Amino acid sequence: MFQKEQQLIEEKIKAYCQANDIALAELKWQPIPFSGEWGFATSFFQTAANEAKLGKGDKAPVPQKAQGIAEQVKDILRRAQDGSVEGISRIEAVKGYLNVYFKTSDYARRVVDEVLASKADFGRGASKGERVMVEYAQPNMLHSFHIGHARNTILGEVLARLVEFAGFETIRASYPGDLGLGVITVVWMYEKFHKGQEPQDVHERGQWLLKLYVEATAMLEKKENEIPEQTAQREAFEAERREMYRQWDAGDSYVRELWKTLREWSLEELRDILRMLDVKMDVWFYESEVDEPSKAIVEELIARGIADDERPQGGAVIVKIDEKLGLTKEKYRTNVILRGDGTTLYLTKDLALAKVKFEQYHVDRSIYVVDVRQSLHLQQAFAILKLWGFPQAEKCHHLGYGFVSLPEGAMSARRGRVALFKEVYDEAIKRVLSVEAEKSADIPANEREKIAAQIGLGALVYSMLSVDNNKDIVFDINEALSFDGRTGPYIQNAHVRANSILKKSKIEGRKSDDLGPSTFDYELTKHEIELIEKISHFPNAVQQAAEEYRPLVMAAYAYDLANTFHSFYHAVNVLQTEDEKVKRARLRLVAAAKQTIANALRLLDIQAPDLM
RNA sequence: GCUCUCGUAGCUCAGUGGAUUAGAGCGCUUGCUUGCGGAGCAAUAGGUCGCAGGUUCGAGUCCUGCCGAGAGCACCA
Numbered sequence: 001m002f003q004k005e006q007q008l009i010e011e012k013i014k015a016y017c018q019a020n021d022i023a024l025a026e027l028k029w030q031p032i033p034f035s036g037e038w039g040f041a042t043s044f045f046q047t048a049a050n051e052a053k054l055g056k057g058d059k060a061p062v063p064q065k066a067q068g069i070a071e072q073v074k075d076i077l078r079r080a081q082d083g084s085v086e087g088i089s090r091i092e093a094v095k096g097y098l099n100v101y102f103k104t105s106d107y108a109r110r111v112v113d114e115v116l117a118s119k120a121d122f123g124r125g126a127s128k129g130e131r132v133m134v135e136y137a138q139p140n141m142l143h144s145f146h147i148g149h150a151r152n153t154i155l156g157e158v159l160a161r162l163v164e165f166a167g168f169e170t171i172r173a174s175y176p177g178d179l180g181l182g183v184i185t186v187v188w189m190y191e192k193f194h195k196g197q198e199p200q201d202v203h204e205r206g207q208w209l210l211k212l213y214v215e216a217t218a219m220l221e222k223k224e225n226e227i228p229e230q231t232a233q234r235e236a237f238e239a240e241r242r243e244m245y246r247q248w249d250a251g252d253s254y255v256r257e258l259w260k261t262l263r264e265w266s267l268e269e270l271r272d273i274l275r276m277l278d279v280k281m282d283v284w285f286y287e288s289e290v291d292e293p294s295k296a297i298v299e300e301l302i303a304r305g306i307a308d309d310e311r312p313q314g315g316a317v318i319v320k321i322d323e324k325l326g327l328t329k330e331k332y333r334t335n336v337i338l339r340g341d342g343t344t345l346y347l348t349k350d351l352a353l354a355k356v357k358f359e360q361y362h363v364d365r366s367i368y369v370v371d372v373r374q375s376l377h378l379q380q381a382f383a384i385l386k387l388w389g390f391p392q393a394e395k396c397h398h399l400g401y402g403f404v405s406l407p408e409g410a411m412s413a414r415r416g417r418v419a420l421f422k423e424v425y426d427e428a429i430k431r432v433l434s435v436e437a438e439k440s441a442d443i444p445a446n447e448r449e450k451i452a453a454q455i456g457l458g459a460l461v462y463s464m465l466s467v468d469n470n471k472d473i474v475f476d477i478n479e480a481l482s483f484d485g486r487t488g489p490y491i492q493n494a495h496v497r498a499n500s501i502l503k504k505s506k507i508e509g510r511k512s513d514d515l516g517p518s519t520f521d522y523e524l525t526k527h528e529i530e531l532i533e534k535i536s537h538f539p540n541a542v543q544q545a546a547e548e549y550r551p552l553v554m555a556a557y558a559y560d561l562a563n564t565f566h567s568f569y570h571a572v573n574v575l576q577t578e579d580e581k582v583k584r585a586r587l588r589l590v591a592a593a594k595q596t597i598a599n600a601l602r603l604l605d606i607q608a609p610d611l612m
Numbered sequence: 613g614c615u616c617u618c619g620u621a622g623c624u625c626a627g628u629g630g631a632u633u634a635g636a637g638c639g640c641u642u643g644c645u646u647g648c649g650g651a652g653c654a655a656u657a658g659g660u661c662g663c664a665g666g667u668u669c670g671a672g673u674c675c676u677g678c679c680g681a682g683a684g685c686a687c688c689a
Binding site: 062474486 | 614615616617618624625626627630631632636637638644647648649650651652653654668669670682683684685686687688689
């Protein structure tokens with residue numbers, strides 16, 4: 001926000017150092033980390049170290065030398081300052097740092113004016129001229145959507161929002177796993193034992209499919225002390241399931257139709273959950289549609305000498321990745337891209353899909369939001385893409401996320417030991433409603449349900465985002481749905497309070513939103529200053545989160561901002577401010593804070609209600 | 613055996629080269645509502661940043677080794 005001033009000063013420092021033969025190191029600017037005044041700072045430690053290495057000047061320790069340089073620079077800037085850098089109040093040299101302070105009123109006005117002028121676009125980055133595809137939401141079909149899938153989907157969506165807002169053209173892609181033996185198992189169970197029994201509600205039906213899977217798994221699993229009849233029964237079922245899978249593979253129309261119907265039920269549930277999470281996919285890649293075309297790329301890779309066909313020797317089609325890359329130490333190893341029987345694998349399909357992403361969607365960067373345990377597979381895929389000659393392979397990125405388990409142990413779809421997203425969601429609403437009944441009796445009942453969903457989801461979503469993506473999570477519903485402390489509702493509450501002040505100020509006589517210009521030409525309190533400072537960092541937080549592909553950066557920022565607002569709220573009573581001019585300025589500051597909190601929450605895929 | 617991730621307060625986690633004093637939340641202790649909403653604020657207590665070396669003017673942050681935890685390693689996804 002203050003690049004112009006920074007650049008001007010930087011030029012003067014460079015000119016001075018050049019004239020005085022000082023080996024200036026790169027200037028890294030940062031905000032001055034003390035509250036009370038604003039400005040930017042840079043240190044001269046590296047420069048002093050450079051000087052020391054060259055044996056110039058006295059033998060003073062580096063910190064002392066740095067301080068000396070900072071003082072020289074300060075003097076030269078002060079002398080040149082008259083009118084040359086507008087908005088700068090003073091410059092000082094402290095502990096090897098050069099601190100450049102802004103004029104308080106100018107700084108405050110510029111920050112608040114910019115937020116209120118840009119509104120929902122405050123913090124949006126300039127176009128980067130690159131297209132990014134984020135692939136996420138790849139649940140296995142017919143197994144219902146659990147809390148682990150929710151972590152995936154939330155991370156993916158927030159990442160998509162971040163890169164989009166930071167300035168990348170963004171494509172959201174879902175890749176549901178709609179084939180395989182696990183899927184057919186449910187079809188078989190349905191056809192044999194449950195045809196026509198399905199519930200009508202979208203979510204009940206989706207969850208019911210998971211129950212069929214659990215039932216089938218129990219039926220097909222070898223038990224201890226089986227009597228011969230049981231063994232025979234089990235083996236007969238197993239044979240039926242395998243036969244159905246074979247028929248599906250052969251394109252049998254009856255099995256295909258059944259499969260299509262169940263698959264659609266499962267997709268309906270997925271689409272509704274995405275709607276609940278406010279996720280709008282641009283592209284759907286179904287595993288079943290990628291399967292057949294992916295076989296063609298195997299031939300291409302063999303022809304190019306990247307893959308080795310060992311089928312004549314009774315093997316499979318493999319890629320010796322390390323060898324082809326000329327690596328001596330094992331890193332990517334060797335992997336199979338086509339089974340001996342000619343059927344495809346996960347890797348086969350991912351390679352084919354990557355080709356589609358590059359050639360049909362022209363993506364420059366490709367992000368995969370996938371469980372960390374698949375890290376090696378994705379690294380292998382990226383390495384093969386590189387061998388294949390795709391320059392975009394360098395900009396493929398695996399955003400891995402840690403395993404989500406339950407306090408009682410790992411989730412297991414086949415055992416039915418899962419925390420279903422919809423069930424957690426319903427529980428969240430229930431809990432918020434009970435809090436609402438106590439704290440927000442004045443909110444009309446029909447509004448409460450909607451707000452409860454926003455707050456409940458806010459808690460759940462934030463709990464998924466406030467832990468670094470590569471960390472495992474033990475999903476404890478009481479922690480995830482906590483409303484106190486470092487949580488989604490805490491941030492939402494800051495938004496509600498800001499809104500409450502603005503609303504009340506209008507009721508008390510103000511006609512419109514227009515508060516006139518901001519004039520911060522009074523002595524600002526510490527809390528006002530900290531709030532303005534925090535708001536001004538939002539654009540940087542957006543860029544950092546997007547560049548590092550780390551939703552956590554934004555989650556942490558949003559909490560910080562809310563925390564600063566809550567402190568301000570308690571320390572400064574806006575509506576009771578006597579001086580009209582000061583009151584107006586403070587109201588504009590509150591409006592700017594509300595806007596920035598709303599923008600941050602939007603990036604986190606969390607609603608910002610006006611009441612709660 | 614090899615590869616990757618991680619080890620920071622009682623617990624759950626931020627912080628990945630520079631500033632007085634390593635930060636939050638939960639839990640503990642104590643204050644604050646006849647004040648814009650207490651889903652809040654303020655204060656107190658709690659840390660040899662796994663261990664040992666090294667690089668650097670400067671290391672929780674980078675490198676090496678060790679210890680400990682988890683994950684992955686060719687026809688599953």
